[in-house]
Amino acid sequence: MPPPLPRRRLEKVAVNMTPMIDVVFQLMIFFMLTFNIIAPEGDFDVRMPLGKSSAEPPDDLQLPPIQVRLAADQEGTLAGISMNGEPVLDFGDLRQRVASFVDVALESGASLEDVELEIDCDYELNYINIIDAITAVSGRLEDGQLIEMVKKISFVPLQRQP
Amino acid sequence: MTPMIDVTFQLITFFMFVLNFSEAEQDERIQLPSSQLAKPAEGVVEAPITMQLTADGGVLYAGEIIPVDEIGGSLQRERDIIVAADKDPKRATVIVRADGRANAGDVQRVIQICQELGFQKFALRALYKPD
Numbered sequence: 001m002p003p004p005l006p007r008r009r010l011e012k013v014a015v016n017m018t019p020m021i022d023v024v025f026q027l028m029i030f031f032m033l034t035f036n037i038i039a040p041e042g043d044f045d046v047r048m049p050l051g052k053s054s055a056e057p058p059d060d061l062q063l064p065p066i067q068v069r070l071a072a073d074q075e076g077t078l079a080g081i082s083m084n085g086e087p088v089l090d091f092g093d094l095r096q097r098v099a100s101f102v103d104v105a106l107e108s109g110a111s112l113e114d115v116e117l118e119i120d121c122d123y124e125l126n127y128i129n130i131i132d133a134i135t136a137v138s139g140r141l142e143d144g145q146l147i148e149m150v151k152k153i154s155f156v157p158l159q160r161q162p
Numbered sequence: 163m164t165p166m167i168d169v170t171f172q173l174i175t176f177f178m179f180v181l182n183f184s185e186a187e188q189d190e191r192i193q194l195p196s197s198q199l200a201k202p203a204e205g206v207v208e209a210p211i212t213m214q215l216t217a218d219g220g221v222l223y224a225g226e227i228i229p230v231d232e233i234g235g236s237l238q239r240e241r242d243i244i245v246a247a248d249k250d251p252k253r254a255t256v257i258v259r260a261d262g263r264a265n266a267g268d269v270q271r272v273i274q275i276c277q278e279l280g281f282q283k284f285a286l287r288a289l290y291k292p293d
C-alpha cells in the first residue's frame with residue numbers, strides 16, 4: 001500500500017493573461033485604425049416633376065415664382081446673382097430679399113407652400129454655389145432657431161449644352 | 163494588471179460605438195459642399211438611389227466613373243428594380259451627392275435624366291456644418 005499523498009493546500013491558479021491581452025490590443029489597434037471622423041451629412045429635399053416650368057400659365061391664386069439667376073465666368077466661379085432681374089450683392093443679401101418677399105407673401109394670406117423659387121444658372125457654375133444659394137433661400141437662423149422660407153425649389157431647364 | 167485591462171476594454175468599446183460601417187455610400191473622390199441648413203434625413207428614405215458626381219463631370223456608379231450622358235442605362239435598370247419591387251418610381255428618392263466643384267449644368271442634366279425616367283424626389287446632399 002502506497003503511502004497517502006501529502007495533503008496539499010489549495011493553490012491559487014494563475015490564469016495566463018498574455019494571450020488575452022494580445023487579442024485585446026489587436027482589437028484596439030483595429031478599431032483605432034478604422035476610426036475616422038465623419039462629418040454628418042444632410043439633405044435638401046427638392047421635388048421636381050418633369051414638365052413643370054414657368055412657361056405654364058400660373059393659377060389665379062399662385063404667386064409668380066421667384067427667379068434667381070446665378071451667372072458664372074469661364075472657370076465656374078460665381079460672377080453675379082440676381083433676383084427677379086434685380087442685381088443682388090451676395091448670398092446674405094439674397095437671403096434678406098427672399099425673407100422680405102416671403103414675409104410679404106405670408107402677410108397677404110399665402111402659405112409657405114405657395115412660394116416657389118426657380119434657380120437659373122450657367123452650365124459651368126460650380127455646384128457649391130447652388131448649395132449656397134439653396135441654403136440662402138431655404139431658411140434663416142435667428143437666435144439659433146431655424147425659420148423656414150422657400151420650400152419649393154426648382155431648376156430652370158438647361159438652355160444649352162456645353 | 164486588472165486596471166490596464168479595464169481601460170483597454172473601455173477604449174475598445176468606445177471605438178466600436180464610434181465606428182459606423184453604414185456609411186458605405188461615401189467616397190473620398192467626392193468633396194461635398196457644406197451648408198449650415200442641410201438637415202439630416204428623417205427616418206428611412208424610400209428606395210434611395212445615390213448618384214455621385216465627381217468634380218470633372220463623371221457619375222460614380224457601381225465603382226466606376228461613367229460620363230453623365232451614359233447613365234441612362236444604369237438608371238433604367240435601377241428603375242426596373244424599383245418597379246419589380248412593387249414600388250413607385252415617383253416616390254423613390256434620388257440622392258444627389260455632387261462634388262462642390264462639379265458643373266451645376268452636369269448636376270442638372272443628371273436630374274433631368276432622372277426626371278425623364280419618372281423620378282420626382284431629389285435630395286441634394288451636403289455636409290452639415292454649423293458655424
